[in-house]
Amino acid sequence: MITEKAFGEARLFTISGPELSVSVSSRGATVTSLRYRGRETVLGYDSDEGYLRGGAYLGATVGRVGNRIGGAAFELKGVRYPLVPNEGENQLHGGPDSFDRRLWTAEKLGEEALRFTLVSPDGDNGFPGTLRAAVTYRVSGAVLRIEFEGESDRDTVYAPTNHMYFDLSGRGRSLDARLWLGADRVVEPGPGLIPTGRLLPAEGDFDFGHIRPVARDYDHAFVLTGEHACRLEDGGVAMDLFTDFPALQVYTAKFLDPPHRPYQGLALEPEFFPDSPNHPDFPSVTLRSGERFFRWAEYRFSESEQ
Ligand code: BGC
Numbered sequence: 001m002i003t004e005k006a007f008g009e010a011r012l013f014t015i016s017g018p019e020l021s022v023s024v025s026s027r028g029a030t031v032t033s034l035r036y037r038g039r040e041t042v043l044g045y046d047s048d049e050g051y052l053r054g055g056a057y058l059g060a061t062v063g064r065v066g067n068r069i070g071g072a073a074f075e076l077k078g079v080r081y082p083l084v085p086n087e088g089e090n091q092l093h094g095g096p097d098s099f100d101r102r103l104w105t106a107e108k109l110g111e112e113a114l115r116f117t118l119v120s121p122d123g124d125n126g127f128p129g130t131l132r133a134a135v136t137y138r139v140s141g142a143v144l145r146i147e148f149e150g151e152s153d154r155d156t157v158y159a160p161t162n163h164m165y166f167d168l169s170g171r172g173r174s175l176d177a178r179l180w181l182g183a184d185r186v187v188e189p190g191p192g193l194i195p196t197g198r199l200l201p202a203e204g205d206f207d208f209g210h211i212r213p214v215a216r217d218y219d220h221a222f223v224l225t226g227e228h229a230c231r232l233e234d235g236g237v238a239m240d241l242f243t244d245f246p247a248l249q250v251y252t253a254k255f256l257d258p259p260h261r262p263y264q265g266l267a268l269e270p271e272f273f274p275d276s277p278n279h280p281d282f283p284s285v286t287l288r289s290g291e292r293f294f295r296w297a298e299y300r301f302s303e304s305e306q
Pocket of ligand 1: 055056057067193219220249251255267269
């Protein structure tokens, strides 16, 4: 069943099923709530103003390019595109006032799915081409599936993500949650968290090959080995994330503004590698005119012993 109500300037839609219910605001096509068997599992604000004030991308659809682009510029087919920076000289999460702040158009697909669309104009924050973006949320049983689509009328770059912060137990102690990652390497961060270009083996503190407490601060892109990206367990709830994106950003939320506390949730962002437009050897984020971008992520919930 899908219900709809006003949410400030935005509309708030809720898909409710027997296991899972998800609320999505048309502001940023943002997941504001994700309840498994009645228990809230993600961080959110209770008003549209909260989302406009906040700087942490809680539950938002991030784009055009998630994560950082070093020097806020990239080159495509010999042309240099300067972008609008919003983190020092770099661009983070698509630049200022980007996809997470826009009002998307919503459409109900039956009783279990919602599709949000946005037209990003040519030159949006410096990116070339008119891009038609779509994000679909579908609930089946205890699974939330997100599909990301995009088409551009000129060659461009496109690499969206969803930026939910998980707090499965509701205790707000993400460092105590237990995490397993289907990853064997980590993108080495350089100054300003711009990749050095090296991929390091996921060893020592970066080894999540056996499920264990998160324990320390992370803001790293892990290189995935297959579709099972991670398993998170906390307070008797487990969430397994499957995706066809090549990387997963694990961010322990060191910086969260009130009403939230630092480390209250764990951001798990299925994405391309940071600064991909400037690294020809990273998986390509080029979207050619006439091509269709399509990537998916599935969040599968269950009860767990821990
Ligand atoms: C980044 C963090 C950043 C946060 C913004 C994450 O995706 O990796 O560095 O602070 O988003 O909320």
